[in-house]
Amino acid sequence: MLTPSEKKTLKFIQQYFMEKGYAHTLREIAQGIKINSRGVVHRYLKSLESSNLITILPNRKRGIHLNPEANENIPLVPTIPLLGRIAAGQPIEAIEGRDEINLADFIMNADRFALQVTGDSMMEAGILDGDTVIIKHQNTADNGDIIVALIDGIEATLKRLKRLPDGMVLLVPENKFMETIAYEPERVQIQGVVVGQLRSYQ
Amino acid sequence: MLTPSEKKTLKFIQQYFMEKGYAHTLREIAQGIKINSRGVVHRYLKSLESSNLITILPNRKRGIHLNPEANENIPLVPTIPLLGRIAAGQPIEAIEGRDEINLADFIMNADRFALQVTGDSMMEAGILDGDTVIIKHQNTADNGDIIVALIDGIEATLKRLKRLPDGMVLLVPENKFMETIAYEPERVQIQGVVVGQLRSYQ
DNA sequence: GATAATAGAGAACAAATAGAGAACATTCAA
DNA sequence: TTGAATGTTCTCTATTTGTTCTCTATTATC
Numbered sequence: 001m002l003t004p005s006e007k008k009t010l011k012f013i014q015q016y017f018m019e020k021g022y023a024h025t026l027r028e029i030a031q032g033i034k035i036n037s038r039g040v041v042h043r044y045l046k047s048l049e050s051s052n053l054i055t056i057l058p059n060r061k062r063g064i065h066l067n068p069e070a071n072e073n074i075p076l077v078p079t080i081p082l083l084g085r086i087a088a089g090q091p092i093e094a095i096e097g098r099d100e101i102n103l104a105d106f107i108m109n110a111d112r113f114a115l116q117v118t119g120d121s122m123m124e125a126g127i128l129d130g131d132t133v134i135i136k137h138q139n140t141a142d143n144g145d146i147i148v149a150l151i152d153g154i155e156a157t158l159k160r161l162k163r164l165p166d167g168m169v170l171l172v173p174e175n176k177f178m179e180t181i182a183y184e185p186e187r188v189q190i191q192g193v194v195v196g197q198l199r200s201y202q
Numbered sequence: 203m204l205t206p207s208e209k210k211t212l213k214f215i216q217q218y219f220m221e222k223g224y225a226h227t228l229r230e231i232a233q234g235i236k237i238n239s240r241g242v243v244h245r246y247l248k249s250l251e252s253s254n255l256i257t258i259l260p261n262r263k264r265g266i267h268l269n270p271e272a273n274e275n276i277p278l279v280p281t282i283p284l285l286g287r288i289a290a291g292q293p294i295e296a297i298e299g300r301d302e303i304n305l306a307d308f309i310m311n312a313d314r315f316a317l318q319v320t321g322d323s324m325m326e327a328g329i330l331d332g333d334t335v336i337i338k339h340q341n342t343a344d345n346g347d348i349i350v351a352l353i354d355g356i357e358a359t360l361k362r363l364k365r366l367p368d369g370m371v372l373l374v375p376e377n378k379f380m381e382t383i384a385y386e387p388e389r390v391q392i393q394g395v396v397v398g399q400l401r402s403y404q
Numbered sequence: 405g406a407t408a409a410t411a412g413a414g415a416a417c418a419a420a421t422a423g424a425g426a427a428c429a430t431t432c433a434a
Numbered sequence: 435t436t437g438a439a440t441g442t443t444c445t446c447t448a449t450t451t452g453t454t455c456t457c458t459a460t461t462a463t464c
Contacts, residue, residue: 037424059430128328197401239413263451
């Protein structure tokens with residue numbers, strides 16, 4: 001069981017290590033967790049080592065290694081450090097304030113569920129074949145929302161919603177090879193709205 | 203059987219524990235359930251312990267552990283029900299076997315971090331401006347991987363990797379308006395490989 | 405009305421935690 | 435080789451926290 005200070009220390013190390021590929025000095029860690037004493041930092045590190053979360057190479061400068069356990073152990077709500085923005089042709093730009101993504105915040109909620117997408121109808125909206133979309137269950141949607149629609153109570157489809165002034169409902173695919181189809185409103189039942197999307201490359 | 207106060211206490215502990223990964227102090231619990239006495243909280247904890255719902259490490263600060271029994275109705279890892287596949291023009295098809303997505307499985311692992319994407323250079327690969335990509339920190343990559351590359355030690359970019367037989371390294375954007383650029387291998391340093399991608403529509 | 409059971413306040417004390425900083429040992433680069 | 439930076443081991447201090455008490459108030463039950 002780690003104390004909050006030890007957790008803070010571990011977290012600080014992890015973040016730096018992922019960015020740079022090597023560890024802090026004790027003084028840097030001390031500054032990072034806002035204390036003055038290297039001795040105190042060393043005590044925390046020893047404790048983390050005895051919990052098998054890090055390995056200390058004795059007397060080596062920056063001689064701290066993260067053990068694989070360290071990444072499993074910490075967050076009960078999965079979080080990923082958010083290191084910054086990346087754009088073509090520029091160094092990675094740090095983001096102030098928000099330093100991690102809370103996956104639970106990102107997606108979890110009672111009325112959400114996931115669907116796996118088959119087909120390329122929303123390709124140009126960045127939703128590819130095999131992606132997972134997170135749907136919020138609701139019966140209404142705004143113009144421009146990507147929705148799960150049930151047509152005639154049978155066919156389900158993922159499309160962008162557009163209502164015409166005359167009441168007709170357009171279901172717009174994001175794929176130039178597919179056609180937009182217009183329906184009478186009573187034929188289209190909204191089952192949910194896309195609120196998130198995930199893809200795994202593994 | 204728990205008294206209402208004990209239930210309240212347990213619920214409060216569970217919530218905090220899942221978020222932070224460690225327990226409250228007695229004072230925090232007291233504030234959380236709106237009483238003033240740490241002694242009373244301690245009595246409740248003792249009672250919860252004798253019901254086998256928590257374990258108290260004696261004299262440890264924040265030394266409260268949730269027993270598995272306490273978590274039966276609370277998922278430790280956020281999951282979303284995976285209802286099925288959706289394709290244009292067909293009813294939602296149920297998926298056999300796996301019925302929920304485990305977000306931790308999906309993304310978390312050692313040496314991962316997130317970057318927010320700026321720009322449209324990977325648009326046609328379904329990675330849009332504003333998306334978050336999950337990067338696995340590594341110095342090598344296979345042909346076809348989408349990588350974070352550091353060019354000349356300065357510029358960072360997200361591109362698809364292609365190595366030519368003559369040793370040159372191509373960084374291929376997935377955007378027909380942008381050009382593939384070839385570099386000498388020593389100019390390109392691989393910082394990580396994209397292993398996941400997230401988008402929020404909220 | 406008597407008796408439990410439940411809730412809560414708060415005092416008192418020991419122990420854990422947090423931190424400072426001195427002193428020494430070891431690395432590592434100039 | 436030497437000196438500065440770094441890692442390591444100490445001791446000391448202060449604060450917070452866990453723990454155990456005793457005391458009081460409320461509520462329901464017989």
